[in-house]
Amino acid sequence: MTGQLIQSLVDALSAGATLGLAALSIGLVFGVIRLANFAQAEIITASAYCLIFTWELGWFIAVPLSIIVAVAMSLLMEFAVFSRMRSANPATLLIASFGLSFLLQRVYELMFSNNVRTAPVASGLAQTVEFAGVRIQLLSVATIVIAGLVLLGLHLFLTRTSMGLQLKAAAADFRTARLVGIPAGRVIALSFALSGILAAAVAFVLTVQSGAVGPTFGVQITILALVGAVIGGIDKISGSLAGGFLVGFVTSMLATWLPQEMSNFKDAYVFVLVIGVLLFRPSGLLIKGRGVART
């Protein structure tokens, strides 16, 4: 029983960590230009395709390449589409990102067909290890470690470097940040690039998990990440992270502990919880008070 509890806790922590990273990648961009980028899903998919296709060349090529692809796509989206829509409101931007996501999915279909592509990406991580009578998936531990490292790196960047501080300032209050002379274009590009790196980390974890990538690979996690970011408080970087983590953790726990006939409805319970949270804390769990209504 204890073993099962620990095992489910580790799994839930890793699910939460993955979703937390994905939510953070959305929140980082939203904080700066108020875009909830649904097309993040396609950045994840592109990075995952890259891992699948280049894995046989060795991880030291595949992993850096997948990061480069993710960052490049993220920046491309910003320059080709979103930089031309600065005056649009968040709802229009969200719909635009949906359109972009739909478009890119079809492009993937045309390029790589509807069937999933498979490759044994980091198959060494897919095994379980027995540790003091508890069976734990190595991947879950690796996910937690990867998420921890990425977050540590991001934290150091945001608090110790000038560029990072500029980004933090812009995320907190973009207009004031511009007034004190922070270069808007550079900070926006930086937020997209960082969000691309986070997407690559998510793509790595998911690809190792499933070993198979199709055109809609990133959609499921991005939907949940968006939901998580909003209930955590998408206005705040830590809010998105915490909200994403919470949604991932709760979903994973429900999947393990609900009886069979009820676990079919696990996403429904999560969504009901989401509506409840939004009702009482519309601007997010981590934002104090009702916050500023931004419509």
Add this chain to the structure above:
Amino acid sequence: MSEPAGVVSKSVASSQRGLWFRLGPLWSLVSLLAIVYFVTLIISFLGDSVQVQLQYALVSLIIVVALQMFIGTSGVLSFGHVAFVAVGAWTVGLLTIDPELKRNLLPDLFPFLFDLNAPWLVAVVIGGVVGGLLALVVSPVLMRLNGLQAGIATFALLGVVNQVLTYWSSVGPRSGQSMVGIPDVLNLQTTMLFAMAAIVAAWLFQRTRPSRLLRAAREDGIAAASSGINVVSQRIIVFAVSGIVAGVAGGLFALTNRVVQSSQLNIELTFVTLAMLVLGGMLSLSGAVVGTLVFSLVDVLLVRLQNGLEIGAYVVSVPQGARAIILGLILVGMLLFRPSGLTGGREFVWPFRKERPLPGMPPTNES
């Protein structure tokens, strides 16, 4: 200062401008009905496969009209209307499938549902009522939210409804299966009449008090609230009415598709219908109609092109799969270069007079 659209200016303006002014809004209705009629007429000469596509397009038109009634009027994003479409489709499926067949195909149903049966027209009406009731029940919670939060919460509603319909075999098929055996009763003409009825209903609804008040609140929420408009309660009314229309559309979808499964009534349909609305322009009923028809006609054309279209001595074709990409490009391009849609959020007006916005339709380019 933005004036409370239409509420103040109407009486003054209409006495000054006389007959044309009062007929202006009627003109927008007539032209929309005429467009729907002629498109249907022309398409019905083009062969069976196109007719089937058109029937789906007309059902989508009703969904988009329902979306416009809410999103266009309130300015609040909703990803949840397909949930009302889904319950409408479910209702019609359960009420029109032959009882004997139902017993065999859907063995886990609540016992009282086995013998419940209705003529298809009654079933569609009941589908609308169920859709409206669902909208009414959830609206006190959802209508308090704005912007991105409203989008996420309505999306969560869609998620809950879809998952319940997928897995709850007491009200439908077992998970992974679909409801089959829905009678073949709906033809193109009847669907067209339903689409026209939806347009008339939406047009009449634009003229009612809740719709006017909510449009005022859309333009300036704080000013509307301080003029004594209870925004939440007006939104609840509008949401429920648009839920009825969406439920009817769901019933018609069931009769058109003749197979109902939850996977067809989910995110993808939400995106496609929203894309149609965005393409035409969210803020006007004309936008909903034009957007749906243009999107569908381009789609028809692209399907033909994929199969190779003969023009004179040439065969023009586009590669398989290019259709969806072109539709996606159109949507993204529209949002980039003309974010207020093809109609720019205006209704059609009598073409032979000086441009003047209709009552209740402020000349906004971007909300």
